[in-house]
Amino acid sequence: MPISMMIQSLAGALAAGLDIPRLLQKSGIDPQVLDQPPQNRIPLAQYVLLSRYTSGAMNDEISGLFEKPLRLGHFRVLALSVVHTSTIGEALKRTIEFINLFENSLHYQLQASENQVELVLTRLPGQTVTNTYAIESVLTVHHRFLGWLANERIILNQVKLDYPAPEYKDEYRHMFYGAPILFNQHHISLQFDKSYMARPVVQNEASVECYVRRLSLITHLTLPTKRIV
Numbered sequence: 001m002p003i004s005m006m007i008q009s010l011a012g013a014l015a016a017g018l019d020i021p022r023l024l025q026k027s028g029i030d031p032q033v034l035d036q037p038p039q040n041r042i043p044l045a046q047y048v049l050l051s052r053y054t055s056g057a058m059n060d061e062i063s064g065l066f067e068k069p070l071r072l073g074h075f076r077v078l079a080l081s082v083v084h085t086s087t088i089g090e091a092l093k094r095t096i097e098f099i100n101l102f103e104n105s106l107h108y109q110l111q112a113s114e115n116q117v118e119l120v121l122t123r124l125p126g127q128t129v130t131n132t133y134a135i136e137s138v139l140t141v142h143h144r145f146l147g148w149l150a151n152e153r154i155i156l157n158q159v160k161l162d163y164p165a166p167e168y169k170d171e172y173r174h175m176f177y178g179a180p181i182l183f184n185q186h187h188i189s190l191q192f193d194k195s196y197m198a199r200p201v202v203q204n205e206a207s208v209e210c211y212v213r214r215l216s217l218i219t220h221l222t223l224p225t226k227r228i229v
Contacts, residue, residue: 009054023053083203135161161188
């Protein structure tokens with residue numbers, strides 16, 4: 001992971017007054033990386049530890065990057081609810097309904113045409129989205145979660161982002177599996193074939209528990225076409 005991306009992930013913790021050098025040391029990362037060129041990289045395993053320690057210290061799964069915290073267990077409760085739906089389409093609609101209840105920085109909606117589906121995220125007026133990393137995080141979490149529910153990678157036809165390309169934009173090729181990325185758009189979205197909406201949900205509550213424990217790692221992995229994670 002590029003140091004510049006790691007620094008963005010820590011912006012909420014820094015604003016909350018957490019001891020960043022201590023968090024880095026606890027994660028096996030030399031605090032001097034903060035003085036290195038932003039394009040330098042840290043190992044993924046160490047970043048995953050940093051992410052877990054940061055969210056744990058803040059009791060916030062989004063680590064202070066949204067208007068309100070997502071308390072630890074937020075995603076687990078969502079997953080336990082969604083896993084009881086029958087199809088990816090039903091799962092996505094339940095996910096949107098659940099998230100919008102909290103009115104936290106982003107509003108979700110589903111737009112469908114004859115052949116395409118677009119999961120659209122718009123910023124809530126007057127609410128904080130600290131940086132681009134916050135957007136990347138929620139997009140990759142939802143994309144991988146939908147694929148995991150069906151045990152099939154959801155191939156993205158297009159990703160829209162409402163901000164300029166960040167300095168680590170080359171990482172997006174891995175985040176979104178090579179999908180075309182459009183920057184400076186009017187909204188944020190993931191677009192994919194409508195046929196995925198009929199895919200059956202094949203996971204259960206037991207597999208949710210395993211998935212949630214590995215969520216930080218899964219979010220940053222590029223996975224094979226078929227794999228239960």
